[in-house]
Amino acid sequence: MIDKAIFQTSRDVARMRLPEAEARNSFGYYIDIPNNWESYRSPEELIGWFGIHVTHIAQFPELTQNLGALTPEEISWARRYTAFFDIASQMLATTGVRCDLRYDIAETLTDWRRILKFKQLPARILDFGAGCARQGVSAFLRDPGNVYVAVDGTLAAYTLQNFVFALIDTATGGRGSFDLLDFEAAQAQPPRIGEARPGSRFHVPVWLIEDQVPSRFFDVVLASHVLFELSGYDFMRLIHCIDRGLADDGIVYVRGELNAVDPRDFFDAIDLHSYEIVPLLRQRGIVPIHCEHDTYLTTVFAREGSAPHRAARARGERDLTAAQSGRDLVLDAGRSFVLAKLQQFAADGWRAVAIGDEGETFFEELVRPALPKLAAAQVLSAAAMTAGDADQRRKIREFDADVVIICSHDGVRIQALVQDMLGREQFPLQLHYSYPIFFLIRDRRVRREAIFDQPIRTAADIPGARPPRLHEIFPEAADPASAR
């Protein structure tokens, strides 16, 4: 395991080379204001980070609704993923503590459904802000021939990534992991990432990555929930890594918002950076080729004119090449989200109550034209709703809708009124993105894979075959030899 003192000293050395302000705001988890990722006191505390996506618990119903049914391969993946982190937890602390992994499982499955549409495995993957290395585990659970590089600047994350890499080595019987801090501390020459053999894993602190990124090497660069969680300095390090490291036909997968709406005094504590990834990558010839709201905004970039860019156009993806800013993509994704949902409601034969005002632009352009395609639809006035019109309210109650569509700039208030009237438990799922259009989904229409109904702490929590043993978790590599 990486020693805490080695990590902190290496980081201190790197920071001392920087000007004061840059040093203070570099190489850490910038929005972790309480410094939780820097202040663990026992190995047991580290286990909790394996399930860090519990922080997105409010989005879990939407996430699992969007995932829908899992394939047998995905169920197998989830069982092996859980078995791996169960063993990792046991090795970290023998107290029996486990975290609930279902949020991370749902989020990671969502990521890889999308990534695999653009890039097949094995691939050379750079994961910037790798958390507990879930993406690396995910990739090797699918294919042993990947090259995976995890980059981080945070003590707890880096410690876990190092541990996870070592456990993958143990599980696969290979010696494919290389931690650059080990080499730095030993004053030894590290292996070159650009010469990595299939099945290798490299672990690099943020302060060393810019010197280590091979030119035009990576098929996939991952920046998942990371853009505005970094300081401006570290964000620009990410941009430099993408610029240099993205292969000619590689993709950049970004999960999370693309522009900061209110960067000042985040939680009254820090200023977020307001750099925009879209123009910064555009200046480097890298453009968005896909953008959608899938619980979170999810964007894929590629070099302009590259194979993924051409393929996306050939598949009929919307042409986002001209987007100049994150806002352009947000608006596009918002519109697509609304239209896709309305299309889905029509295809599934849903009954809808639509609350909006005649003449209101969004209502007239997006919602009203879709209503005749639904199984049944009733239009009610937003103004009357807020005025407390009893007749309107009676109509809503009697209609027995599968979805209530609210189209109003006063949507939050109307939503509360509707939920109070119809019962929050009957409309447990709320969907909304960017546009002032809200969908309240009836409980009978809410779907999710059964494994997500209960906490997933060990592989036994996922029905099916017996939990795999450590050596059964990862698929076998044709050549498990190391990169050296």
Place this chain on the structure above:
Amino acid sequence: MIQTATFRRAKDIARYALGPEGKNNFVYWTDVRREWEDSDDSRKIVGLIGSQSAAAGKRLDLRNWLGPLHPDEVELRGRFHEFYSRLVPLLTALPVAPDIELDWLETAVDLRLLGGRLTRSSRVLDIGPGAARHMVALALSPQLQGLSYAGVEAVGLPYVFQNAVGSELARDQRVAFFVEYLEHQFARRPIALGDELDRGAFVHLPFWEVDRLPEKAFDVVLCSYVLDEVSPQDFVVLTRTIDRVLAPNGIVYARGSQERALLGARYLFGDGSFHGSDITKAFAERGLVASECDLVTDTLTRIFSRSREEKLAAEGAQKYLALASDAPLVDAMQQDFLDNVIAELGRRSATVLIWGDPGYALYSQFIAPHRERLNIVGFTQRFAVHRVPTPLGYTEYPVSEISALAPDAVIFASPRLGSYLRELRESGGASGQYGRVRHFCNPLAVAFRE
């Protein structure tokens, strides 16, 4: 001298016995970033001066409240400044300009309010001494020579700072003895704190060692800007300790940091975490009730004792004594604060800008009932882009245009006071203006143009 590494080791040892939850003990709970635990930059520790009690925006109000200083206060002020000016170069060789005067003003208010309760024979317990301003003032006051003092601290940099203060006071023979508990702990030398206090010592110890303080020994317990800034676990220990060590006729002087109960579960790091306990009730459960309670320079200031015999409160403040829990007390004070501020704006015929959040819900709740008494010239909020009329009957201006309005005062009706105040001071070359800020408890504050 104690270093932060020594202090941290002692804290780790104390916490280890408490298991996983130990991390929530012995912390500056509202310092969410734990920025006062340690620093490699020697300027940071000097930054304790002028930052641990009253906000700088209250400087003028503190001066006004004090009025002309008495001759002995003038003398003490000089000694106070001289001491800190001499101490600072011991802590850093870098050029720094700490706000000593702000700490002096706040300390002078404390000493006035405590009045004759402090004598040469008093024993004082100071919980969370911060920049040790009470330790310094009590040691340097000729009228209080012989008084004994105990300072209890849970946080790294303040602890080191207080240790340096105590050491310097002893070196300069301002106190007869300075006793540092941690030195004795690591030297394996037993120490009886009661005996040390008996001989007039100034003693210093970490919060986790409070059980070593003698029972019923302290005439005055100081809780300055501390009561709602400790963790839930520490608050329990704190109240239990006060109950145990307070002399039968002793008092607890509590000023500042008692209003977070009104913030509820609001989650902004700028306000810090809140332990969630009702301070008034917790004291009452220990038999301690407020005998004085008032807003002094817009800061909740109370004196608790075991009985209400000392009904020395100002006539107008008597009503607060009847309120038996935090929320109604702070709410009543917030109403009075607002009424007082609006009266001042009226007296000045001040032009007023309202700065709120989109929708101005807090304006409607708190300020709108008083709008006839105000000369409102406009509204603004961070996301305003164009000059537009609002349903509230006033024009909304983008922030970029407010410097042209040059309002005499800006009323903030938002929990994001710190952020908006910063934006106000940065906007349109207004930097340096609006230095005076009247504020009791979020979400209301008023900045006055100088």
